[in-house]
Amino acid sequence: MGVQTPNGFNLDNSGKRVVVDPVTRIEGHMRVEVNVDSDNVIRNAVSTGTMWRGIEVILRGRDPRDAWAFTERICGVCTGTHALTSVRAVEDALQIRIPENANSIRNIMQLTLQVHDHIVHFYHLHALDWVDVVSALSADPKATSALAQSISPWPLSSPGYFKDLQGRLKRFVDSGQLGPFKNGYWGSKAYRLPPEANLMAVAHYLEALDFQKDIVKIHTIFGGKNPHPNWLVGGVPCPINVDGVGGVGAINMERLNYVAEIIDRSITFTDQVYLPDVQAIGSFYKDWLYGGGLSGKSVLAYGDIPENANDYSAKNLLLPQGAIIDGNLNEIHPVDLRNSNEIQEFVAHSWYEYPDETKGLHPWDGVTVPNYKLGPNAKGTKTNIESLDESGKYSWIKAPRWKGHAMEVGPLARWIVGYAQAKPEFKEPVDKLLKDLGLPTAALFSTLGRTAARALECQWAAYKLKHFQDKLIATIKAGDSSTANVDKWEPSTWPSEVKGVGFTEAPRGALAHWIKIKDTKIENYQAVVPTTWNGSPRDPQGNIGAFEASLMNTPMVDPNQPVEILRTLHSFDPCLACSTHVMSADGQEMAKVTVR
Amino acid sequence: MGAPLAKKILVLGIGNILWADEGFGVRALETFNAFYEAPGNVSLLDGGTQGLYLVQFVEEADRLLVFDAIDYGLEPGTLKIVQGDEVPKFTGAKKMSLHQTGFQEVLSAADLLGAYPEKLALIGCQPLDLEDWGGPLTAPVRERLLQAAELAAVILDQWGAPCRRRAPGEAAAALLGNDIDFQSYETRIPTIRTGG
Numbered sequence: 001m002g003v004q005t006p007n008g009f010n011l012d013n014s015g016k017r018v019v020v021d022p023v024t025r026i027e028g029h030m031r032v033e034v035n036v037d038s039d040n041v042i043r044n045a046v047s048t049g050t051m052w053r054g055i056e057v058i059l060r061g062r063d064p065r066d067a068w069a070f071t072e073r074i075c076g077v078c079t080g081t082h083a084l085t086s087v088r089a090v091e092d093a094l095q096i097r098i099p100e101n102a103n104s105i106r107n108i109m110q111l112t113l114q115v116h117d118h119i120v121h122f123y124h125l126h127a128l129d130w131v132d133v134v135s136a137l138s139a140d141p142k143a144t145s146a147l148a149q150s151i152s153p154w155p156l157s158s159p160g161y162f163k164d165l166q167g168r169l170k171r172f173v174d175s176g177q178l179g180p181f182k183n184g185y186w187g188s189k190a191y192r193l194p195p196e197a198n199l200m201a202v203a204h205y206l207e208a209l210d211f212q213k214d215i216v217k218i219h220t221i222f223g224g225k226n227p228h229p230n231w232l233v234g235g236v237p238c239p240i241n242v243d244g245v246g247g248v249g250a251i252n253m254e255r256l257n258y259v260a261e262i263i264d265r266s267i268t269f270t271d272q273v274y275l276p277d278v279q280a281i282g283s284f285y286k287d288w289l290y291g292g293g294l295s296g297k298s299v300l301a302y303g304d305i306p307e308n309a310n311d312y313s314a315k316n317l318l319l320p321q322g323a324i325i326d327g328n329l330n331e332i333h334p335v336d337l338r339n340s341n342e343i344q345e346f347v348a349h350s351w352y353e354y355p356d357e358t359k360g361l362h363p364w365d366g367v368t369v370p371n372y373k374l375g376p377n378a379k380g381t382k383t384n385i386e387s388l389d390e391s392g393k394y395s396w397i398k399a400p401r402w403k404g405h406a407m408e409v410g411p412l413a414r415w416i417v418g419y420a421q422a423k424p425e426f427k428e429p430v431d432k433l434l435k436d437l438g439l440p441t442a443a444l445f446s447t448l449g450r451t452a453a454r455a456l457e458c459q460w461a462a463y464k465l466k467h468f469q470d471k472l473i474a475t476i477k478a479g480d481s482s483t484a485n486v487d488k489w490e491p492s493t494w495p496s497e498v499k500g501v502g503f504t505e506a507p508r509g510a511l512a513h514w515i516k517i518k519d520t521k522i523e524n525y526q527a528v529v530p531t532t533w534n535g536s537p538r539d540p541q542g543n544i545g546a547f548e549a550s551l552m553n554t555p556m557v558d559p560n561q562p563v564e565i566l567r568t569l570h571s572f573d574p575c576l577a578c579s580t581h582v583m584s585a586d587g588q589e590m591a592k593v594t595v596r
Numbered sequence: 597m598g599a600p601l602a603k604k605i606l607v608l609g610i611g612n613i614l615w616a617d618e619g620f621g622v623r624a625l626e627t628f629n630a631f632y633e634a635p636g637n638v639s640l641l642d643g644g645t646q647g648l649y650l651v652q653f654v655e656e657a658d659r660l661l662v663f664d665a666i667d668y669g670l671e672p673g674t675l676k677i678v679q680g681d682e683v684p685k686f687t688g689a690k691k692m693s694l695h696q697t698g699f700q701e702v703l704s705a706a707d708l709l710g711a712y713p714e715k716l717a718l719i720g721c722q723p724l725d726l727e728d729w730g731g732p733l734t735a736p737v738r739e740r741l742l743q744a745a746e747l748a749a750v751i752l753d754q755w756g757a758p759c760r761r762r763a764p765g766e767a768a769a770a771l772l773g774n775d776i777d778f779q780s781y782e783t784r785i786p787t788i789r790t791g792g
Contacts, residue, residue, distance in 0.1 A: 069774035
């Protein structure tokens with residue numbers, strides 16, 4: 001029984017309700033409620049979030065040239081990408097063209113974010129959904145060494161290295177403060193790696209923690225500081241002075257060489273550590289192919305990384321642009337962010353109000369008027385919700401749709417579009433990974449596929465970093481050191497009324513900002529962020545969003561230990577790092593977990 | 597033999613400035629910078645909500661002083677100083693926001709990397725309102741910023757890093773630019789409320 005959604009899922013909420021709920025509903029927290037049948041298979045999924053939606057209110061009346069600094073604060077993890085999206089929106093509105101060097105440097109900043117974010121996400125936020133830390137304590141260091149050396153030439157692989165590391169881990173665990181490893185369901189049958197693979201992964205967890213510090217130095221060099229690097233409408237804020245020696249803030253050869261060195265190490269780390277780890281972990285989970293959700297049906301990518309400056313058309317973007325619907329990989333639809341009939345946000349199930357909630361609004365015409373009320377069958381109170389009623393309003397996230405379709409965004413969406421376009425740089429690594437694991441193409445549409453696509457993209461981004469670094473140096477050597485175009489810096493040069501859109505591919509998916517400028521001030525500003533796409537609630541037609549779809553039909557080993565739910569939600573890299581606990585159907589707290 | 601190298605001290609403000617009293621940590625740091633000049637071995641960092649990404653800064657510091665909003669069920673605006681081993685326990689006592697969870701993890705991660713600060717102190721403030729989207733600091737919290745800065749100066753003095761109180765009207769290099777500094781942000785913000 002149950003209800004059939006237009007996008008192909010059968011929802012049955014008659015079984016036991018399991019609530020995965022945050023400690024508080026502050027700041028970007030998410031909560032998921034599922035119904036499981038008598039075999040503990042998920043038959044209904046409801047995702048709600050308190051995604052922060054107030055940016056349009058804060059920015060109204062401000063100087064468009066400052067918008068990036070505000071948007072950089074929206075989210076703790078994707079700061080730079082919001083800033084880049086913002087300056088692109090303003091440049092689009094004011095028709096500002098940026099120098100070639102600025103494009104290369106922005107691409108380097110954005111690709112650095114991809115590499116950094118993907119590595120940190122995998123090792124520090126997601127790996128522990130696959131890796132049992134406590135099991136690593138019983139590993140044999142010699143066998144761990146043999147395993148590591150069989151999959152990679154990475155030099156940190158001796159028996160002594162793993163023995164020392166195991167000792168450090170043991171002291172840490174014995175001290176009683178599990179720190180980043182607390183809140184795991186250690187020992188759960190949902191974990192499948194042998195102790196040696198667990199120990200190897202924990203070693204790489206620490207190495208990645210150490211290595212990520214170096215990657216972000218690129219942001220400090222080109223952005224002036226980190227965290228919260230500087231951006232500039234019209235270009236980038238760092239001057240280039242190749243003959244300079246240590247000039248304050250200026251980019252010279254010494255710094256460019258340092259960046260090149262970090263890029264080379266990023267390539268080595270992704271080639272020799274990240275990808276082999278994903279493949280090794282994947283080999284133990286290759287029959288756990290749940291979590292595909294919308295990925296096999298409808299995916300969306302705006303594209304990013306323009307090869308040449310000022311051309312944001314699909315053919316100039318190295319990350320692919322396009323939409324795929326109903327699983328038809330043979331047809332890739334063009335995407336137009338300006339077309340009011342393509343991207344629309346609905347609020348029928350969101351805590352906002354529109355004059356007509358059967359219709360969606362394009363972001364240029366978007367409105368954000370809160371309307372917090374629970375559906376008739378919700379349990380609990382407004383300040384202490386026990387369970388939501390998904391037939392009514394149930395989320396602070398709006399429901400964006402592309403031509404009416406719920407879409408998944410993110411690395412997997414990008415790679416599916418690239419794969420469907422038969423671009424060798426996307427298709428070949430995917431085919432190779434699938435072949436090595438002995439899996440069919442269909443296996444790509446899964447939680448594991450999402451995790452693997454992120455790893456492949458990290459490697460792709462590391463090599464593309466090198467490409468733009470080389471290009472930057474070549475342009476400078478050819479005598480062009482311009483990094484900013486300030487022709488339209490003065491507001492007196494602007495038309496009285498303009499609008500623009502800026503887009504990027506943030507590490508976790510398609511991101512766009514829409515701006516309207518009137519009399520030199522911001523009149524309207526709307527951001528549709530990746531987690532709005534993925535974490536969206538139902539729309540007026542009843543289509544479920546990507547998080548919800550991804551949980552459907554997943555069997556749980558034990559509903560009290562929702563490893564499977566966390567594993568799949570984390571595979572999206574939701575920008576909602578949040579604490580949650582698991583509640584039973586009657587609101588009794590069952591266990592505490594952290595949605596990382 | 598030269599003088600022993602001065603201890604590296606990091607003063608870190610954490611929180612989200614766009615979210616009412618969540619902004620306490622960053623605004624307190626900004627206030628400290630406006631009122632005090634610290635010696636060269638002290639660096640100030642607006643950590644925002646960067647969570648785990650702050651580990652390298654913590655790792656490099658011998659001593660760490662943190663400004664943050666904390667929920668300990670006190671009267672709104674109450675300042676509380678927590679030191680040493682109590683800091684991670686304290687931030688974990690009642691997690692109320694994203695960055696707080698993140699910061700505990702930062703400390704653990706620094707510990708795992710063998711680089712835990714030798715001295716650690718937290719100047720926390722009990723918030724009144726964390727749910728005002730795009731809202732300013734509330735009055736009880738705003739009124740404590742200067743006192744929080746003064747407490748930081750006392751702690752730094754105890755740590756052998758005496759700070760000089762700036763003369764009235766003396767300018768300091770701004771920590772935050774592009775209209776998100778305290779003055780520009782707080783003076784004109786329309787707000788919407790989540791209801792509830």
